[in-house]
Amino acid sequence: xxxxxxxxxxxxxxxxxxxxxxxxxxxxxxxxxxxxxxxxxxxxxxxxxxxxxxxxxxxxxxxxxxxxxxxxxxxxxxxxxxxxxxxxxxxxxxxxxxxxxxxxxxxxxxxxxxxxxxxxxxxxxxxxxxxxxxxxxxxxxxxxxxxxxxxxxxxxxxxxxxxxxxxxxxxxxxxxxxxxxxxxxxxxxxxxxxxxxxxxxxxxxxxxxxxxxxxxxxxxxxxxxxxxxxxxxxxxxxxxx
Numbered sequence: 001x002x003x004x005x006x007x008x009x010x011x012x013x014x015x016x017x018x019x020x021x022x023x024x025x026x027x028x029x030x031x032x033x034x035x036x037x038x039x040x041x042x043x044x045x046x047x048x049x050x051x052x053x054x055x056x057x058x059x060x061x062x063x064x065x066x067x068x069x070x071x072x073x074x075x076x077x078x079x080x081x082x083x084x085x086x087x088x089x090x091x092x093x094x095x096x097x098x099x100x101x102x103x104x105x106x107x108x109x110x111x112x113x114x115x116x117x118x119x120x121x122x123x124x125x126x127x128x129x130x131x132x133x134x135x136x137x138x139x140x141x142x143x144x145x146x147x148x149x150x151x152x153x154x155x156x157x158x159x160x161x162x163x164x165x166x167x168x169x170x171x172x173x174x175x176x177x178x179x180x181x182x183x184x185x186x187x188x189x190x191x192x193x194x195x196x197x198x199x200x201x202x203x204x205x206x207x208x209x210x211x212x213x214x215x216x217x218x219x220x221x222x223x224x225x226x227x228x229x230x231x232x233x234x235x236x237x238x239x240x241x
Contacts, residue, residue: 001170001173001219001225002173004164005084005085009084012030012032012084013080021075022075024074024077024080026074027045027046027047027048030072030083033087036090037068038068038094038097039094039095040065040068040101044064044086044090044094045068045069045070046072047072048072048073049071050074053069053071055069059104061097061100062101062104065098077171078168078171081170085165085167085170088195089195090195091196091199095199095203096122100116100119119208121183124166125168126169126184127165127166127169127182127185128162128163128184128185129162129185129186130161130162130190132188135151136186138151139184140215144221144234149234155222156224164182166183169182176219176225176226178220178236179239181219182216182217182219183215183216184216186213218239221240
């Protein structure tokens with residue numbers, strides 16, 4: 001489940017699965033090797049979210065865009081995995097932040113716009129599935145037997161590829177549970193590096209314009225993502241709806 005960020009975890013927090021929140025690396029450590037500018041040409045860095053956090057008058061996304069500061073709570077799994085996603089997918093995260101900022105400038109109330117709600121859903125709970133159209137249609141149509149059982153080999157040989165983007169999903173992976181479901185962005189191909197491809201398509205308005213683009217995916221059905229994937233397991237209609 002953590003394969004997408006395995007190399008980052010090895011460098012930053014190799015014992016993360018056998019330790020507690022108290023051992024989560026500090027913002028200073030998280031900033032090592034993180035040399036990116038946002039789309040407002042500000043140097044990005046993780047900053048401790050406590051009473052010393054600068055620019056208290058700014059909201060989370062505004063602070064990132066205007067000052068380059070990514071507020072990060074100490075000893076917090078959710079924010080730690082958010083930092084790992086920033087390391088793994090910096091271009092996409094920068095575009096998401098820029099769109100949030102643009103939306104904030106035009107919104108007429110304190111409520112998030114539909115666009116911001118959609119971006120937040122993907123940012124928290126999103127995965128990307130890259131596969132041929134027939135496999136993507138199985139996800140859209142909730143054909144779980146065909147997807148997970150009849151095409152088990154296609155998951156294992158890389159014909160169907162899944163990348164986790166949502167940092168809340170990584171937090172859930174620490175304690176997987178029946179019912180754990182992601183919001184899947186379904187792509188038939190990638191034009192280049194996945195981060196560059198996502199960032200470009202998002203910035204150009206080609207993806208994530210409607211909630212209908214995200215399909216619920218019961219992740220524990222993926223081959224080898226659960227210990228007991230027998231017939232009874234997949235017959236659980238409360239999970240595999």
